[in-house]
Amino acid sequence: MIVAIDGPSGSGKSSVAREVARRCGLTYLDTGAMYRSVAWACLERGVDPEDAPAVARVAEGVRIEFAPGEDGQRVLVDGTDATAAIRTPEVELAVSPVSANPRVREVMVALQRAAGERGDVVAEGRDIGTVVFPAADVKVFLSASPEARARRRAVQRQGGNLACGRDVAVDAEAERKILADLMRRDAYDSSREASPLRPADDARHIDSSDLTFEEVVRAVVSLSPELSARASEGAAS
Numbered sequence: 001m002i003v004a005i006d007g008p009s010g011s012g013k014s015s016v017a018r019e020v021a022r023r024c025g026l027t028y029l030d031t032g033a034m035y036r037s038v039a040w041a042c043l044e045r046g047v048d049p050e051d052a053p054a055v056a057r058v059a060e061g062v063r064i065e066f067a068p069g070e071d072g073q074r075v076l077v078d079g080t081d082a083t084a085a086i087r088t089p090e091v092e093l094a095v096s097p098v099s100a101n102p103r104v105r106e107v108m109v110a111l112q113r114a115a116g117e118r119g120d121v122v123a124e125g126r127d128i129g130t131v132v133f134p135a136a137d138v139k140v141f142l143s144a145s146p147e148a149r150a151r152r153r154a155v156q157r158q159g160g161n162l163a164c165g166r167d168v169a170v171d172a173e174a175e176r177k178i179l180a181d182l183m184r185r186d187a188y189d190s191s192r193e194a195s196p197l198r199p200a201d202d203a204r205h206i207d208s209s210d211l212t213f214e215e216v217v218r219a220v221v222s223l224s225p226e227l228s229a230r231a232s233e234g235a236a237s
């Protein structure tokens with residue numbers, strides 16, 4: 001079965017997708033990490049993220065692998081562990097033009113579909129329900145207010161995690177900067193020509209602004225009898 005979870009950055013879709021996959025015995029596919037990996041590979045090789053043909057060549061040649069790690073999934077790019085490197089501010093800046101590159105999208109979508117053919121997946125990103133898996137069994141569009149999303153990111157950067165109830169104090173100025181950056185990225189992701197961020201017509205919308213992490217996970221699982229059955233089987237074993 002295929003579960004597609006789309007939404008803007010900071011909507012909580014990564015944590016939710018990972019947890020739904022764990023509870024239901026599905027494989028988690030983080031497609032944002034794939035675009036980040038291409039962006040990182042470009043920076044490593046001195047390729048300008050705006051140089052579309054050069055970036056396309058990087059995407060065509062790069063090997064991206066996911067491997068289980070002690071504290072979650074590791075991302076290997078051409079055999080190098082880039083798990084932390086793909087989350088830096090430099091990569092955040094480079095990933096917008098990289099992910100707007102139509103050839104990069106073509107290559108990544110082919111890899112994502114191949115992963116879907118290999119088995120049951122929960123895939124999260126921006127275009128999963130619209131482009132990658134339009135026939136997905138379950139489609140979710142997860143959103144949250146920009147303020148709620150900025151707060152989660154700010155707490156995360158300080159080592160906390162609101163999804164796990166670990167709140168920490170954050171610097172107001174840093175939070176404002178995160179909010180501005182997030183809104184810039186939202187505008188870019190939604191207005192680009194290649195696969196802009198938008199909900200699939202048949203996606204179920206969940207607004208996570210005022211929901212706890214557990215409530216969101218349950219809301220997703222309850223959308224499908226198969227997911228609910230898998231989750232109860234997992235809980236019982």
Ligand code: DC
Nearest residue numbers: 009031032033035095099125126127
């Ligand atoms: O979800 P994320 O923040 O890790 O995504 C990183 C970037 O990749 C973000 O700018 C949007 C882009 N992206 C995309 O264009 N399509 C996807 N399916 C996933 C992510």
